[in-house]
Structures are given as C-alpha cells and as structure tokens.
Amino acid sequence: MTLLPIVYACDNFQIQASSESLTPFYVHVPPRPNEPIIGLLRDSILRELENYNESLTSEGLEPIWNIISSDPLRETSSRVAGAFGKNSTKMVGFSSSLSTPESRSEAIKVMCERWHRTAAPFGDLIAGKMWRNELYPIYSHPFVVDASTEAFAMERAATPLFGVVTYGVHLTMYTSDYRIWIPRRAKTKQTFGGMLDNTVAGGIPRGYTAYDSMVKECMEEASLPEHVVTPHIKPAGAVSYFYQTKKGWLQPEVEYVYDLLVPAGQEDSVDFTPKPFDGEAESFDLLPMDVVREKMLAGEFKPNCALVVLDFMVRHGFVTAENEPNLLEILSRMHGSFGYA
C-alpha cells in the first residue's frame, strides 16, 4: 500500500490549480528585482487590509499597506503572471515608510491585536485561546532563513491570514531496533488535540535558531534535558509542503528534521525516557516501526508529523524504490517550493 496519501494530507494546495483569487504579498511593492513573494492573501483578508488602511486614514494616521495594481508585476515576471494571471489584479506590500523589521512588526502587531481584542474579523483564527502570544519571524525570502533576512515578526496565530511560511522542528527519537517514541497530544491543544505526534516538535519562535529551538522543545515537551540530548541529536534536513486548512487558510510550512538514536544499553534509562512536562503531550509510547506505519495510514497522526516519520522511513531504508511505487513523488512533494519560493 502506497504512503502517498500521507503527503497529500499535508501538501494539499497548489497555486496554479487554485480557483480562488489570491493576491501576492511582498515586503515591497512593486517588488524589487528578484524579490520573492512572501505570502498569499485571500479576498477576505485583502478587504480587511483595505478597510484597515481606510480606518487609519480616517483617524489621521498613515496607512500601513501599499496595495497596487498587479500590472507592473505581469510585465516583469512571467513566472508569477503564470501563477496568478487569471486570479489576482492587485499586489500588497508594506507602506514605504515602514522600512525596518521593527516598524513593520509593530504596525502588524497593532492591527492583529485590534482584531484579536474585538474577535472580529477572523475570530475563529485569532480570538480567545487561539491567540498564542508567540512571535514568528517572516523572512524576506522564504527559503533563505537567516536573522539578517528577517523582514518582520508576527503573532503565530495570525500567520495563516497572510499565507506566510512558518518554520518548525521535529525530532524522531528511536532505538537501534527501530522502535520510535511517539507521544499523544493533549486533548486540550488548540490544534489536532488527542492525535499522535513526533517525539518532540514545535514552532521556531523569533530569536531562536532551528537547533536551539529543537533543544528547548526537548525539555518543554518531553522532559529531555539539554545535557542528555545534545550529544546525540542529529540534524537530517527538512521537509516543506503547502498546507491548506479545511476553512481554506494557507499555511506553507518548513519543518527541520532531527534524529536521536538512543545509545545502546540506554533503552530503559530514565534519561532517555520522554515524559510530559508542559502538558502539550499526554503520554509517550515506544512503538515498533510497523505499528507506527499502521497508525500513519489509519490517520491517527497529526498530518505533518506523519510526513516527518515518512521522511525518516525513507532516509533509514524502510520506504524504498522496491516497496513504494510513488517514492519519487513523495520525495518531490515533501520538499516543495510552494510554487513561488
């Protein structure tokens, strides 16, 4: 049985196949030469950005958004015109007066907090307990991730409104006989409560490198202290995919992946036994690979966690050219460029 559905459940959006009008979001408009798209705006959020600009103007303040016709774009970039030509007639960037990451971050903060406070619009995304109170960095190129390329930061819960790429870390902790430590998410989590997860996983907040974020999450989610994990944790690449929520919000994601092989003889050691710490995980089980595979196919995993396990299974020789007819499509789609990066 092919594992391709695991990929389709995460990489479920393609710009060129979308019938919805999506407006490209840049740092600057018109974009500078080779400046990439950093997000995609649905009509409902585009209207609210226009409304917000008007309300600022009526209060005697400067508008924060620069919303212009997309014609200049079509002339300069056939690639993007091909993607958006039939859909979008506008493009959005920051007002040119917002020329620093700090000023952009502050302007977006004020707007999102207003929406959060009034629970309108987009209350289902950013009102009440959905607000995470956690800043995510947005980069001026979604595939060049570096403190020096940070364009601005924004509240985590608001990122799907702008269709911007967010970044996370996932750890697979396993034994030499390929049993994997799998937690069940707390039923009270904002998203995917009660589903299975990767040993440790989390978003990368502003100010953290991927690796530091991974080490921090090991303690917070699984009670695995830094001195235990750092000698054994191994970076192993990343997956990227374009996820659209059931309500149509766009969440292109990058997850850096890490492996941790429990050292021989330490399989029963308390040091290498993950335990809930901050309440995000409810419990942990050490499951054989074939049981993990069954639960992936049965849909028991949070979708992107199943994808990370699938990447692990490919890298470790469990999913091969011989037993997976769709290996190449799996590899290509789990390393997608979102159609614009």
Next chain:
Amino acid sequence: MTLLPIVYACDNFQIQASSESLTPFYVHVPPRPNEPIIGLLRDSILRELENYNESLTSEGLEPIWNIISSDPLRETSSRVAGAFGKNSTKMVGFSSSLSTPESRSEAIKVMCERWHRTAAPFGDLIAGKMWRNELYPIYSHPFVVDASTEAFAMERAATPLFGVVTYGVHLTMYTSDYRIWIPRRAKTKQTFGGMLDNTVAGGIPRGYTAYDSMVKECMEEASLPEHVVTPHIKPAGAVSYFYQTKKGWLQPEVEYVYDLLVPAGQEDSVDFTPKPFDGEAESFDLLPMDVVREKMLAGEFKPNCALVVLDFMVRHGFVTAENEPNLLEILSRMHGSFGYA
C-alpha cells in the same frame, strides 16, 4: 560558503525559463486524461522524426510517430499550456499501431540504429564509441517507476535526444569517522573522464530493480562482492534534477541513493576496500569529509556525484540550517519534479 552551486550545476534547466521551442513527447497523442509528458523534443530532433516518418512512407512502410498540433492539449491542460504555450505548436507520440512496449521499443531501435550506423544526424551523441549498447527503460509516468508502467526501452546514448528521464543508483561507502571512499573515473570514460565519482554509481538498465542494479555495480565498479555488501547496504531515498548539457540536450535524471557504513573494525579489511574491476574507476581513496567538501566546491567531482554527496551531508547532519543559508533551496531543487512529472 554555500553549497548551492553544487545543485545549480546539476539542476540547470527550467522549462518555463527556456526560450527554446520544446515539443512535449507523450506515449499517446492526444494524451489520455492525466497522461504525463515523458520527454521534451528540441526542434532538431522533431525535424528528424518528421523526416524519418516521411522516409518510412516513401518506402511503403507505416510511420512510427504521430505528430499533431498542440491545440487539443491547450484546451485540456492549463498547466502544460503554461509551460509550453509560447514555444511549442506540436506534440508527439507513438503511432497508435505501436500499442505495446515491445513494438515501440523495436520501432525506436530501428531508427536509432540507422542514425548510429550512418553517424548522422546526432553523430556526436550516438555514433562510434558513444553508443552504449545498453537498453534503458522509459516509463509511462516518470515518477511511477515499475515494470508494469514501462512504456518502451531505448539505447542509453539516445535518451538525451528525447529528453526522457533516466534512472541511476549511487552508493556512498563511509567509515564511522566519516571518511568516504571516492574513486577517480577512468580518463577513457565516454563522459566526465578523470573526475571524482561516488563510491559506486551507474545507470539502471532494463530488467533491473534499483537495488539489484546497485548490488551489481558494487562488483563491476569496485570489486565489492554481493555477500559483502548486501548485509550493510541501506537505501536512503533519491535525488532528481533537470540537467541540460553544454550542447543543449536535456537529461532529467533520478538517482536512487544508498549508504554503506563500513562495520566497526573492518576499516582496513580487504573485503571493504574498493578496487577497480571493469576499468571504469581508475583508483579509490578514503577521504575525510572536509577534503571531500573542498573537492566538491573546487569542481573536481562529476556534477551529479557531488549532488549525491551533498544529499549525504544533509542526511548525516553535516549541512544544517545553521551552516547553510540555502538549505531549503538545496533540498527542494535536488528533489525536483522537472516541471511536468
């Protein structure tokens, strides 16, 4: 220093950025619903296919190619129209009478052998010693690789004429302190003579699975017998990239990658010491990772071999989010879909 140039040297062609007229090649024309492109034809080969059809007709034989206007395609597939709309006005497939893999393979064989014998056209590609006398399978979907999806087979040397995807295997044999066995290609090889290579690498001929092909090449290229390698060889995915030769020929390639960790204590064993066997490799050296990296950046490797080592370096934690700003572009482009698969 970024390793992105290693990727650019292999993935150096993008359909949508090409100014050359490229005609899509299908098994059937008009293509059946969801039937993918299997190759791309430059104008010079398109003309020769037309000439060949005419010469068959003048000999009282059936033409083997069906060459039609691409208008029906534009109506059915906006994705492909987007890629080829401005370039191509035709599409090519086999005559409907060639309805089996065997009949298609035989028809292409007769044509290519005629070109080979007369050293015209395309003598530089398929005349003399360039002819490999080795059949490569072409699949009805380039990303669904299975004996049951084989559309036809053709002489290896002719594949760039049709821009069809070819498949290979690459092995990285390494020690636990991450020294890698690197061969130098024989100066007499048809391609990339004298350059550095992966421990073992080769194309997958018709009738072989990727794994069986890998095991066979271990003996042929490195004198590593089956009973030595099979307990230790580990599949680890694949890379895919769209390569264009200096003369403009298109060679989209898939390379299945394998790792072989020399067992502890066997580093000096004759069993795990690769040696030239069939003359394709001239010599082997066990090089530390940092030396390998220097030689990659210095351009001493055959380009796609450097790419496979780069994939190895990502999977084994040497190239990370922290030391490689372009990690995400590297991962995405080394798992490309060719723009049509």
